[in-house]
Structures are given as structure tokens and as C-alpha cells.
Amino acid sequence: MGIITWQDEGGTHELEWLSATDAPPPRKIGLADDRTTADAAYRILSQGGALQWQGDYHNARQLLQALGRRVERSAGKGKPATRKSGGSANLTEIFHRERLARAQRARLLGQLLVPCEPGYRIALRRAPDVATACLEAYGPSPEQPFALSLRELLGVIGAHEWRQKGLEVAALGARIHPHYGVFAPIRSEYLDLLMQAPLPAVPTRLAFDLGTGTGVLAALLARRGVEGIVATDNSPRALACAQDNLQRLGLDGRVRLEAADLYPAGQAELVVCNPPWLPGRASSALDAAIYDPDSRMLRGFLDGLAAHLTPGGEGWLILSDLAEHLGLRSRQQLEDWIAAAGLRVIGRLEVAPRHPRAADASDPLHAARAAERTALWRLAPR
Structure with a gap:
């Protein structure tokens, strides 16, 4: 005030x-x-x-x-x-x-x-x-x-x-109700990737969802049969939004929400993170879902992953490569960060964008948006 x-x-x-x-x-x-x-x-x-x-x-x-x-x-x-x-x-x-x-x-x-x-x-x-x-x-x-x-x-x-009408999420077969200041899962490509990726070979009893936002990824993991999920976020708005959505879906007993900058304590068989995809300073709460200053969240996820995985576990990084096409971050830099964190890539799924801006030739950034791909990187310790 x-x-x-x-x-x-x-x-x-x-x-x-x-x-x-x-x-x-x-x-x-x-x-x-x-x-x-x-x-x-x-x-x-x-x-x-x-x-x-x-x-x-x-x-x-x-x-x-x-x-x-x-x-x-x-x-x-x-x-x-x-x-x-x-x-x-x-x-x-x-x-x-x-x-x-x-x-x-x-x-x-x-x-x-x-x-x-x-x-x-x-x-x-x-x-x-x-x-x-x-x-x-x-x-x-x-x-x-x-x-x-x-x-x-x-x-x-x-x-x-x-918030009142919600947003239909086909992969979930239900609606997600975003709150003010919490990024809505309007683009569905990355949700489809999460549903397609094979779960770790070891029994997946516990998963971490880092930066849960609306809680949609935690809900999808529960739908896939993961026994327990810890979903974290450092935004009180996001935690309240996720709680609301999980209660609506009847999944609040399967997912525990925790206020954390990134990782909760302990280890899990699966750790999922969909960090902001562009390095840069965020100017609002919604911007913070798109812009990641100095790729802080991305690098924090990678650097902490090996220590938070149980033997045989995997980390799933869901990330658009738009930053690469805009010259803001190179693929080599991302791969170097993965290697420096003691990780290896064991699989990768990708999908082309389906949002209208990717087909809008009048957009000054059309070349980058048309070439964009969103990938799910399956990572494991070396």
C-alpha cells in the first residue's frame, strides 16, 4: 500500500x-x-x-x-x-x-x-x-x-x-481452475508428453512435482497411478490454487503440498519439473512462469536432481526450446549443465507447438515460434 x-x-x-x-x-x-x-x-x-x-x-x-x-x-x-x-x-x-x-x-x-x-x-x-x-x-x-x-x-x-469456469484439460479429462497470478495450462503439448513418457522401471511410489502452479502435473501423475506425490511451490497463490484443484479432483489425499523454493526433503523415484522456458527477469507473477532469471530454477533442478533420486529413479525435465531459437540459451549450454550435474539423458520425447501464434506469420518472432519444440528429457544419474 x-x-x-x-x-x-x-x-x-x-x-x-x-x-x-x-x-x-x-x-x-x-x-x-x-x-x-x-x-x-x-x-x-x-x-x-x-x-x-x-x-x-x-x-x-x-x-x-x-x-x-x-x-x-x-x-x-x-x-x-x-x-x-x-x-x-x-x-x-x-x-x-x-x-x-x-x-x-x-x-x-x-x-x-x-x-x-x-x-x-x-x-x-x-x-x-x-x-x-x-x-x-x-x-x-x-x-x-x-x-x-x-x-x-x-x-x-x-x-x-x-477461475469460475475453469479450463478443460484433455489429458486429465477434467477442468483445472487457475487462480489470479497463477499460470494457466493453456498449452496442452507438455501435458501430453507427461502422459506418454514411460514411468521409471522401479516401482514409482513417490514423485516430486517442483513448481506445481495449478497442480495440473501432480494431478496427472496421480492419474497415472503414482502412489504419492509431494508438490512444491514458493508462491502462496500457487499453493492455494493447487489445493483448490486437487480437492475438486478428489486427489488431495494423494498429493501433499509443501512451500519450498524447489526440492522437498528426501528422495523419490520420479522428480518432474517444468521450469520457465526463457532466461530473463520476471516483471509479474504470471511472468515468473515464463521467465527464469539466469535460468536459476532450471539449473537448481538439474544440480539437485541426483541427490533427490532413489536408485533407479528418473528426473523429467519438461522444457520448450524457444530460448534456443531466440538466441537466449544454446542446446550445448543445456547439455553442458546436464553433464555438470552428474546426469545423463536416457530418453527424450518432443512435440511441436499447437498454439495459434506458431502459425501466425505476422508475428515478428514467427520463425522462432514455428521452429519451437517442447521436450520431455528423461534424466538419470551417471
């Missing part, structure tokens, strides 16, 4: 600031209402200001959409023509440029603010009831009036809708 402050004809005003992503409170605050044009709002936001909305809720949503279109037009004007070489160095450059543009867009659009009353009542005309969605994302309401980003609020509402 922080404080935002602004001035008008009535004097100086302040509100508490709430952000699920720990974004700092904006410092330069102006006012906007139904008379504010998108061009005027864009000028203020692009110069580092923020706008506290005082008009109709639906008009605020329309303004946010109009601002998004202006951001896209501005980015298109300033973007250098994409070169056709297709080399990894070029793709690396494009990737960093695209990611920077997305971050700048998020920062600018995140500066349109809405006022709220205690109990998560949006203090605007025609505002919807968002109390349940906000309670899921933020926890108990502040006791004083506060402000939050409209863009973030819309994300909170969308996450609540996903």
Missing part, C-alpha cells in the same frame, strides 16, 4: 494505493472524466502522468481501449522494419525490442486509475460488482478508500471468470 495525491479546486486529496503486482503508486496525478478525449489522455500518460477517473465506468473502459490503439499506432511508427535474415542474433534483437514495447505499453495503460470504497465497491457510475474477484486477487479489502489501476482491475475480473 502507498498513497496517491492530487489537487483540484477543492484542495489536496489523497487515496491509498493498491496493486496486486506491487507496482509503486503514481506520483503525478491528474483528473479525467467523460469529457476527456483519448488524445488528451494519451499525451498525459505518455509524459509520465497518471489519470484518476471520475466519470462513468464503461466510458473509462472505452477510453482504455482507445489508449491501447494509440499505443499500438505509436509503436508501429517507431518500429524499425523487420529484417529477413532469420538469424538468431536478429531474433534476439526483435525479442528484446518486442518485450520492451510490451512493458512500456503495460506501464502507460496501467496509469488510468479508478477510485474504490472499502469492500471493493468501485466508486463510479454503472460500475459492476467486483467484490468477489478483488477478494480473490487482493485479499481482505482496505478499510479506507483507495485507488487501483483499471487495467489491473480488468485482469482481476478476467482471472475470476477463468
Whole structure:
């Protein structure tokens, strides 16, 4: 929580600031209402200001959409023509440029603010009831009036809708219900790989699922007949989400959840890890499922695997090779890390992506996405 402050004809005003992503409170605050044009709002936001909305809720949503279109037009004007070489160095450059543009867009659009009353009542005309969605994302309401980003609020509402209806997982034959800030298993290729890989030759009485997230991999292991599973995560949101899903599936008696940075204590016949697939700094909880600073989780899994396997056990690394096609990490580097951890590759399954972006030729990173493969590496100690 922080404080935002602004001035008008009535004097100086302040509100508490709430952000699920720990974004700092904006410092330069102006006012906007139904008379504010998108061009005027864009000028203020692009110069580092923020706008506290005082008009109709639906008009605020329309303004946010109009601002998004202006951001896209501005980015298109300033973007250098994409070169056709297709080399990894070029793709690396494009990737960093695209990611920077997305971050700048998020920062600018995140500066349109809405006022709220205690109990998560949006203090605007025609505002919807968002109390349940906000309670899921933020926890108990502040006791004083506060402000939050409209863009973030819309994300909170969308996450609540996903949580309510769930996501059908064909490999599981059931729905997974992602919580706010927990990465949803939208791409199913890696889930299919886990169901196809042969279990270790030794009886698989215990498995570890590292970085469980929604709990979907732990649920799939239970469906495959693994007797007991310990699923870990360092995110309280993820642990709560996994608990919810396992209870819905009637598998909470088979899976024990544990707060841990990576490994639980002890050894298992099978250790499964699906780490973030791109090295880089995460800027949000959802980003942390995609970006792994210095490949910390990947290397931690590899370095600790041999010590956490029982004799005859296996480690399953589920990892996209998109980083290789973007020039962010080489295959040789990954294989060197595997060898340095005292491990050997005893099998490998891979699958091509099936998500729409892999077929979108207009995507600046199309060459990398079309070449991407997700693999399940079966690893064992040397």
C-alpha cells in the first residue's frame, strides 16, 4: 500500500494505493472524466502522468481501449522494419525490442486509475460488482478508500471468470481452475508428453512435482497411478490454487503440498519439473512462469536432481526450446549443465507447438515460434 495525491479546486486529496503486482503508486496525478478525449489522455500518460477517473465506468473502459490503439499506432511508427535474415542474433534483437514495447505499453495503460470504497465497491457510475474477484486477487479489502489501476482491475475480473469456469484439460479429462497470478495450462503439448513418457522401471511410489502452479502435473501423475506425490511451490497463490484443484479432483489425499523454493526433503523415484522456458527477469507473477532469471530454477533442478533420486529413479525435465531459437540459451549450454550435474539423458520425447501464434506469420518472432519444440528429457544419474 502507498498513497496517491492530487489537487483540484477543492484542495489536496489523497487515496491509498493498491496493486496486486506491487507496482509503486503514481506520483503525478491528474483528473479525467467523460469529457476527456483519448488524445488528451494519451499525451498525459505518455509524459509520465497518471489519470484518476471520475466519470462513468464503461466510458473509462472505452477510453482504455482507445489508449491501447494509440499505443499500438505509436509503436508501429517507431518500429524499425523487420529484417529477413532469420538469424538468431536478429531474433534476439526483435525479442528484446518486442518485450520492451510490451512493458512500456503495460506501464502507460496501467496509469488510468479508478477510485474504490472499502469492500471493493468501485466508486463510479454503472460500475459492476467486483467484490468477489478483488477478494480473490487482493485479499481482505482496505478499510479506507483507495485507488487501483483499471487495467489491473480488468485482469482481476478476467482471472475470476477463468477461475469460475475453469479450463478443460484433455489429458486429465477434467477442468483445472487457475487462480489470479497463477499460470494457466493453456498449452496442452507438455501435458501430453507427461502422459506418454514411460514411468521409471522401479516401482514409482513417490514423485516430486517442483513448481506445481495449478497442480495440473501432480494431478496427472496421480492419474497415472503414482502412489504419492509431494508438490512444491514458493508462491502462496500457487499453493492455494493447487489445493483448490486437487480437492475438486478428489486427489488431495494423494498429493501433499509443501512451500519450498524447489526440492522437498528426501528422495523419490520420479522428480518432474517444468521450469520457465526463457532466461530473463520476471516483471509479474504470471511472468515468473515464463521467465527464469539466469535460468536459476532450471539449473537448481538439474544440480539437485541426483541427490533427490532413489536408485533407479528418473528426473523429467519438461522444457520448450524457444530460448534456443531466440538466441537466449544454446542446446550445448543445456547439455553442458546436464553433464555438470552428474546426469545423463536416457530418453527424450518432443512435440511441436499447437498454439495459434506458431502459425501466425505476422508475428515478428514467427520463425522462432514455428521452429519451437517442447521436450520431455528423461534424466538419470551417471
